[in-house]
Amino acid sequence: MKRLKRNDLVSILVPLLIIYNVSYLYVYSSNTKLVEGEFLDNKISEDSYIKNDKKEALHIREELQDNYVPIFNKLIRGELISSHEVTSSKDGINLGMVIINLNPSFNVRDIKQSFAKRTINTLNTMFDRAGPSPIHLIIVTNKESSKWTGFFLASYLGKRLTLGALQERGFRFRKVNSLPSIKISLVDCDEISTKHPTFVSDMKNNINSALKASDKYRANFYYIAPLYHLAFTKLKHLLFIDASDLEFASNIEELWAERNRTDKGEVLMSMGLDLAPHYHNYIMGLYGDDYEGPLGKPGKFQGLNTGVVIYNFDKMRQNNIYNDYLNTENAYNVLLRYHIPLNLAEQDFFTCINFEHPELFDILPCQYNTQVSLQYFTEKHEKDFKDFHYCDKKENIKIFHHNGCGPVPENCGNKRLKSFEEDRSLLSLHMDVEVFWRFMANMVLDASQDKRKKIYHKLIV
Template sequence: MIVFNFIILPILFNFCLGREKDDDLLQNKVIREGLIAAQDSSPPNKNYVSVAIILCNVGVEGLVNGIMKVFNRLLKSILAFSKETPLHVIIVTDEKSHLTVRSCILAGLGKFLSESIIRFYQGLELPDPINLKILPSLRFDLVDIKSITKNFRAEIDVMKLEYSLNSKEEIISQLEDGTYVATSPKYVEDLFYIGPFYADAFVSIERLITLDADLQVRRDLAQLNKLFLSMPSEAIMGVTADQSGYYFALIRHLFKNNPEHKLTQDEMKQRGINSGVVLYHLDRMRRNKEYREARSVRNLNKIKEDLDIKNRFLFELGDQDWFTLLMYTKPHLFQILPCGWNVQIPLRITVPEYQCTQKTFILHKHGDIHE
């Protein structure tokens, strides 16, 4: 087994990736060297599916203690189900985290490959040896989050005031039913406010799938990418509806008590979104004047005033909350995806009928990231 791991495995690693058999070049062919700017990130060719995952503040106590554990699980699930799909994986990270993230990716690829090869040679899996392909064609870019935030500092600071509790300490609050809920201090971090600015940051990418780190993929991501083709021509984002009832009080206020507001009548869109899985049609976002105006510093705040909810409701989930309000007021910009692409297992369910009954293509179990 020692000979297998140190001699045969590196050769198979190159072969299965479809790359040259050159160990010195392997790491930089799979993961671009260093921390790069968002505008420099691009897929090797048009056949690659671009997928972004945020991994910031790795190792910072009290924020997301389990982030690398859940990311390892996500990476393994992507590799297992997307073997035939070329993937351009963007990891949005930071200066203090990127070396740890890079090491984690290489270790995860090596472990997945070695386990797969061992199962093959033990006869547990018998693919056609001529067409043996254990890993998809891969390109990882480690993107510096500052390259996204630096041009939108004013907008992000406004969003922090409007769409978070703006506290660096955990906040415990009691709901109407007597339940106590803890709000993590993590939502004061920039990473929860960058979604609205992806189109201006990733200038060389037309379509982008974003995934939360605490997901488990159970279907080829090429199938998720195909949903871009079913989006109406005016839609700029594909999202899944919230399945917990998180926005239920807001829904009751806006749609039941104040019918004079000219808001979406689509019941699924009324539920609000969960941003664990999002399809960003970046090219359309760059060209859509209505969206770009809504994203201005003035209108990031004004949308709450227009709905008369500025002092009525607390918002705490960053850009997910803003996207939800935008979907209420401009529903044509959003396409609701089948719930199976983001089956949520929330810590608390307010509206049981919101739960997804479709087959699970991506599982989203809340809470694991803090363990």
């Protein structure tokens, strides 16, 4: 197998490093010939550096300059498009997420904050297992955050492409040779809210007064999801996920294939259950501990979770029952009827509608949204917590949802119960193997010679 010579390697690395250091992308802006909204077609295998000759090296360089750089330029400028302009690819995945910087004094180039790091983890685990199907990333943001969001995505994809081309696949786990074709659309959340001007304010009238003024769930964009069908008029299906707390353990194509569930009967959307007695507590507070009805009990009516949602917009636009709930009186009263103040934005709204019209909702298998929080694993719920929370064996989980707190009750400020010690099926402990061995190496190097021997002995035993 022929390896690249030094000059050939340089001809590839230079544009790659330019992409990685995206602040220099404007060097190539005059060469852009791409049509707005075109897919970023990844024709370069991330393992291709091993086998390319000089001719192939020149091809890669041309591909980078003519395809990747102009699209990254557009991202950095934070160009927003109307939600009505967002279209679907015939064989692609429509994947939505909200990426907005809530820090009022953020720096456009500051992408090292906690939210950005957690979003990178979501994207990494997804792309590590993604198949060849094109992915249309539909990013809901706002005018204030658009440049930051664009810079963040350009930086992430540039680094991903660079390291993928330089590192062999075995260096860091990834099941695929290259990124799929990617299209990115930045959409203004404020424009979406205009599709039903009073809805957001109606919803926010029900916000839990206990929420702090700085709580993220007081932001307007958390209340626009029920209006997506009015905004994305050229889409039939949209898969929408939390940006910063998911961990993919499967190919996203498997999840996208589940959109067929929304084509059955009167179903408008598919989402998983909220794997906690959160809504149970509200229902018991409303009806009393003697209540024997199904609402709030383990099963279809224990509450919904919007960490992963598949929408069928065509059916939502046509459904009068659902659209009536968007009107001022109904939007307010449906929450009031169950004494549920808004803590979790649209999740609370959808849960209440599901109590009254379960035919509109399909329950997505819990393996696609396995929440790991132990917030409600207290003495009060020691006997029934597992009924609400447990999904499946770890090896069968397709998406972990790292919401709330854990992985042990103490992390949630709760007492460690005897049942937790006896049944570790509730423990969801994930380890970054690379970070672990770096920590171990540093611990050994920093230790004295006698202490090293003890460490070695413990590792061996």
